C-alpha cells in the first residue's frame with residue numbers, strides 16, 4: 548500500500564495560535580481549505596469530534612461536494628449516535644462521495660467530556676461498547692436480511708438496511724488511542740489504527756502491540772490494521788528558520804495556556820497566573836507528557852515543548868526543521884511501518900499548502916526512488 552497523507556478539517560480561519568473568539572462556520576473557508584487539500588494531493592481529511600463543536604457529518608458532506616479525490620474521515624463517539632443510524636449516515640456519505648467515507652472511532656478519553664453528552668460509562672466499558680458498535684456497523688452494511696441484535700449495550704429487532712456503502716461491503720474503520728483496550732479492540736477490528744507522534748522507539752513498541760493484538764484476534768499479517776501517525780510539523784527553508792518559527796509558536800501557545808488556566812484571576816500585577824492543569828485521563832496524552840518530561844527533542848526533529856504547553860491536548864508533537872529534515876523524519880516513520888501520515892501545523896491553511904508544496908512530493912518521490920532500486924521492482 549502506498550504512503551498516504553491526512554490533514555485535519557477546520558471550519559473557519561481560527562487557529563490555536565491565532566484564535567478568533569466565537570468564530571462560527573465560514574463556509575467559504577471550509578471549502579477553500581478542503582479544495583487545497585484535494586489540489587495538493589492530501590489523501591484524507593479528519594473531521595474531528597468534540598462535545599461543543601460542529602456536526603462532522605454535515606461538514607463532511609460539504610467537503611465531499613467541494614472535492615473530487617479527498618477521503619473524509621468522520622470522527623465518531625459511539626455514545627452520540629445509535630449504531631443503526633450511524634451505519635446509514637456513513638453509508639449515505641459514502642454514496643454521496645462515491646466511496647470516500649472513512650470512520651474514525653473515539654471511545655472517549657475523558658469522563659467529564661463524555662458526561663457532557665450523557666455518557667457515564669467508565670472507559671473500559673466505553674471500549675467494550677465500541678467493540679459491539681463496530682460489529683453492528685459491519686453487519687448493518689452487509690446483511691442481506693433484516694437482523695436482530697441482543698448485545699450488552701444494544702438490543703434491537705429486525706433492522707433492515709437499504710443504505711449500503713458504495714462498494715457494497717464496508718467503509719474503512721479506524722480506531723485511535725494508546726491504552727491496552729484501544730490496542731485490543733483496534734487490533735482485532737480496525738482497518739486503520741491511529742496514533743499520536745511519539746519517538747521512533749515508542750512508536751515501534753505501540754505498533755508491535757497493535758500487531759500482537761491483531762494476531763491474537765486471529766488476523767493474518769496481510770490483514771493487520773494500517774498504522775496512522777500524527778504530527779504537527781513546523782517547517783521552513785532552513786533548520787535555523789524552522790527553529791525560530793518553532794520558538795515563536797511555543798511562546799504563543801504558552802501565553803494562551805497561561806491565559807486560559809489563569810481562569811480570569813489575574814495576580815496583583817495584572818498578569819494571568821498559570822495553574823497546573825490536571826493530568827489527562829486518556830493514556831495517549833499521559834504517554835506524551837511522560838516522554839516530554841524526558842527531553843525536548845527526540846530522534847531527528849520530534850519536539851515536545853508544544854505537548855507540555857498544551858497539556859497534551861490532542862495531537863501535539865511537532866516535527867521541526869527544514870523541508871528535508873521533516874521529509875527525512877517522516878521517512879523514518881514510514882520505515883517503521885506507518886502508512887498514513889497525518890500532518891497539520893499551527894497556521895492551518897498556509898501550513899497545509901506548504902506541506903503540499905514541499906513535503907508530500909518529496910516524501911513520495913523518495914519512496915518511489917527507493918522502490919525503483921528494489922531488485923524485484925521491474
Ligand SMILES: Cc1cc2nc3c(=O)[nH]c(=O)nc-3n(C[C@H](O)[C@H](O)[C@H](O)COP(=O)(O)O)c2cc1C
Nearest residue numbers: 595596622654655656723724725726741829830831
Ligand atoms: C489520530 C487520533 C485522532 C483522534 N481524534 C479525536 C477526536 O476527533 N475527538 C476526540 O474526542 N478524541 C480524539 N482522539 C482521542 C482518542 O481517541 C481518545 O482519547 C481515546 O478515546 C482514549 O484514549 P486512550 O485509549 O489513549 O486512553 C483521537 C486520537 C487519535 C490517536
